[in-house]
Amino acid sequence: MKLEQIETPAALIDVARMQKNIARMQACMNTLGVAFRPHVKTTKCIDVVRAQIAAGARGITVSTLKEAEAFFAAGIHDILYAVSMAPSKLPRALALRRQGCDLKLVVDNPNAASALAAFGDQHGETFEVWIEVDTDGHRSGITPEEDTLLEVGRILHENGVKVGGVMTHAGSSYELDTPAALAALAEQERAGCVRAAQRLREAGIACPAVSVGSTPTALAAAQLNGVTEVRAGVYVLFDLVMHNVGVCALDDIALSVLATVIGHQADKGWAILDAGWMAMSRDRGTSKQSHDFGYGQPCLLNGTLLPGYVVSGANQEHGILSSTEAGTQVDDIVERFPIGMKLRILPNHACATGAQFPEYHAVAPDGNSVEWRRFHGW
């Protein structure tokens, strides 16, 4: 299907940009001498993940068991479920392991570790668990020097669970915006995770994998000594938040929302689009950053940026496009953006915007597109 024929709103992936982003990250990992395990929560799309694996990725990271099931069904065996395991979800994880999935689980506390060990013992299953390490205080995990780290390691190790490694995610990198700060956080993430592995090993627990990552720290790391693999997700498409963090150019952003102009409020300088927050998502990640892009950055259908314009407001199925410059001749809006004109809107956050759509339209450089399904739910 030609780009012009796609009904709006629609989520477009610029395949050339996506391939460039994949190649850039994989080259970076190859230089650093670590394996790369992409986080597939960004796209939940087998076509995208196949491109990541073709470029050299080894295994995947998932944020839900539904992702694990869907990608295992598509032939991917090496899967890290990177959210601390709820005891009630163990039967579903067991079912995947029994089908031959090399599913690795995560815990960060003694109670979850005990429940997991007891469940494994009860069902005769040797689970593999990676312990989550907190290296930046932004979410979950055990800090490297805590006693709890060894306590959890021992609960697992002494009760028939394989401690496969440690993993951390320096998600606070999204709040930074200078290369120096990102490099410093990447080193903090690396050092903390390596230190946690060292403590476990000194306690007699093997801990082969040392897994770190977020898109900004992965691209900013100067060296990753002691790390075995890196995880990152959003780099595959990038978005306006990542642009503000400083790790991509606007024309690296591979995801956009195709929208149509359906009305105007000329006296206010507004063009009304058929892409509101249901299409863009409610994510306003750039609102706290150096450059607030509203609900998105408009581009022409061919991808040319339209600086000076922004999607400044959104209802469920209505977006409001307006000028960012006071004193613009507001009547221009009707001539510049006539009824029926199609635009591409770059989103704040690729993970959130993609999730609003059942499919991507993967657009080749010649303007032809194919549909790539994605799934949602848990």
Place this chain on the structure above:
Amino acid sequence: MKLEQIETPAALIDVARMQKNIARMQACMNTLGVAFRPHVKTTKCIDVVRAQIAAGARGITVSTLKEAEAFFAAGIHDILYAVSMAPSKLPRALALRRQGCDLKLVVDNPNAASALAAFGDQHGETFEVWIEVDTDGHRSGITPEEDTLLEVGRILHENGVKVGGVMTHAGSSYELDTPAALAALAEQERAGCVRAAQRLREAGIACPAVSVGSTPTALAAAQLNGVTEVRAGVYVLFDLVMHNVGVCALDDIALSVLATVIGHQADKGWAILDAGWMAMSRDRGTSKQSHDFGYGQPCLLNGTLLPGYVVSGANQEHGILSSTEAGTQVDDIVERFPIGMKLRILPNHACATGAQFPEYHAVAPDGNSVEWRRFHGW
């Protein structure tokens, strides 16, 4: 399935609360002497809409043609597509009309009206169109005294399109929070829409329907003289934004997200939940209101509110539950919210949160639930 058995995260509808909300709105409309046309964009769920129709609703409002197709396939014929018609979507609307759907379209500008009239003429189809009126300046529509109103009316009327009515949506009601302000806006919405109909009729254009509504104005209107029908959507479930607007109590909110405690950061006073922004949505509508509920208000599994706690932060699949009161003994968090505990989280915005899930679990007063499918996409 019992509530305790539902995997988390999950979207729950408290059926008794939903039925109470439906009965309340329908009784209000009956008292005001107007028909009621619910906006189904909130739930996109045939089970919910059947309950609205059983209570007396006449026809439905949709925000996408996909909703129109899905509800027409489920046996509903009288459908208003309440977003200004993009010319490129006319073939899809025509297909629905040809199948017998009494689909009404909306325009608010001469170009869309001309395109629609030309397309109808070309295909021998008499479309019915309602003209969108702007009564509060918050989005799209033509203000009642504008020349454009009659221009659009004549383009339609003189070119074989039936002008079925006028419609308006005072969406700025979401920004108010006193009964007096809501009643005043309801009267402004009514008067403006009735005035637009009057001008069209004086110009010889029949304009039988006069359709107004938003949940807050629908519940605040003192009288609706000249109005034939009201539209509202979110009232069916309500949410924290509507609570802050002042049109529902917290225990009227029929939608919640079921979540499990999966970890803690005891020194920070955090419990980590398996419901992050993917489950709650990124909607933070209460952030600009009198009471900021973060990403949601926690309740016990039985629905009992937990005042003093809030979901204060969210990653994609992690929510952070914390106390709103400084000086709380933070270590309490581990004892009060143990690993594996299930909670219900009331959301900011029912339309946005529901859209994150492929299904609702409709929970009866006895704790038994059934699955109600919803759809997404366009």
